[in-house]
Amino acid sequence: MAYTTFNRNINDQLKEPMFFGNAVNVSRYDQQKYPIFEKLIEKQLSFFWRPEEIDVSKDRIDFQQLPEHEKHIFISNLKYQTLLDSVQGRSPNVALLPIVSIPELETWIETWAFSETIHSRSYTHIIRNISAEPHKIFDDIMLNERILERAVDVTRYYDDLIDGINLYQRCGEGTHQINGKSEQITLRELKKRLYLCLMSVNVLEAIRFYVSFACSFAFAERELMEGNAKIIRLIARDEALHLTGTQHMLNILASGDDDPEMAEIAKECEEESYAIFMRAAEQEKDWAAYLFKDGSMIGLNKDILCQYVEFITNSRMQAVGLKPRFATTQNPIPWINTWLVSDNVQVAPQESEISSYLVGQIDNEVDTADFGDFDL
């Protein structure tokens, strides 16, 4: 069925499945099939932050003093995160909005993707500050083979889903001649692509970001690049919430309560779901090897980071009903958790370093030098 931006069918939105039902007409939240998505929206809005609120000027000095191999670690991670958030800032909208059928989930998808665009803008904020030639760093993202390798797996499930939706919404189920090529699509196949896409997004937010996060926090443990760490901390808090969002979607789909066919599909996709997790874990381990190719950093090396990837992969697999596949049961870097604690604990409003107080704030620091040109 063709997509319409305002579906004229008078339908009971409470009876629609999350995806592939009627397109949403009225964005109403007085009645909700899954109130959890509105709660996620409210939480995400309460997290709102802007990169400009975080002072990264000291990071410039720190960065200049880093040895070359640590500069490589820092910059490479930022490039990789830029890729991930470029994808995440647009793809949930492009792939999921045309097929979503309940308003609270539709709005969650938009809220989620919007917060990813803030992450993208924050990387520019960080990179502009540490480099006089930010364009060189950004230009390299499209040339760096290590990054492009992962881009393939990060995007292929989105692209498969989007491609299938286009065909289905234009031509319906069946075999169609498109530009001289025969293409086939069924609703069941689309549902399968959706499930795998959500699984791959879950892996992106659950595992792929965390190698970078660990490095950023390892720098900050040494009191280096602390402005960056503050930003990454806010990003990590957002990502933990997004992850909860995709875990809810996956678990609701797999339960079959929403659409009985989806429960069958979830079972059918189990092996591929394992494969998505394991492939991502292997790629992140390769990435750790690339980061540390010229030398480790204090507090982190390739082996520790690989163990962390295994630990976190196990825990994320369990969250979506899969069994852990790695032997690692202990977090090899427990100090990372203190950086991942949600930052809304109120200490004292005058503590401007607490980023939750910085919303809409200006720099209040006053020095005697500020009165230098005062005449009485």
Next chain:
Amino acid sequence: MPQVRINGEVVVNFDGSSPNLLQFLEQQQQAVNYQCREGFCGACRCKLLNGQVSYLQEPLAFVRRGEFLPCCSIPKTDIELEIPK
């Protein structure tokens, strides 16, 4: 005072000196995974084998039947819990 049995071995009274079960478990030197500590990430998920907990704030993370989040709950009755390995 509710009793808390941890991993089928240790039994400790929840005497109210900890604001939630996660801090309580940490005080007992039990290693529990955690991240947000306010119920939205789900990292601290544990198994609730017996008894009931009450939530200080409703968790946003997905919690399966038989599981609970210690970061935002306290025991309502005597409970028996298992920390995932």
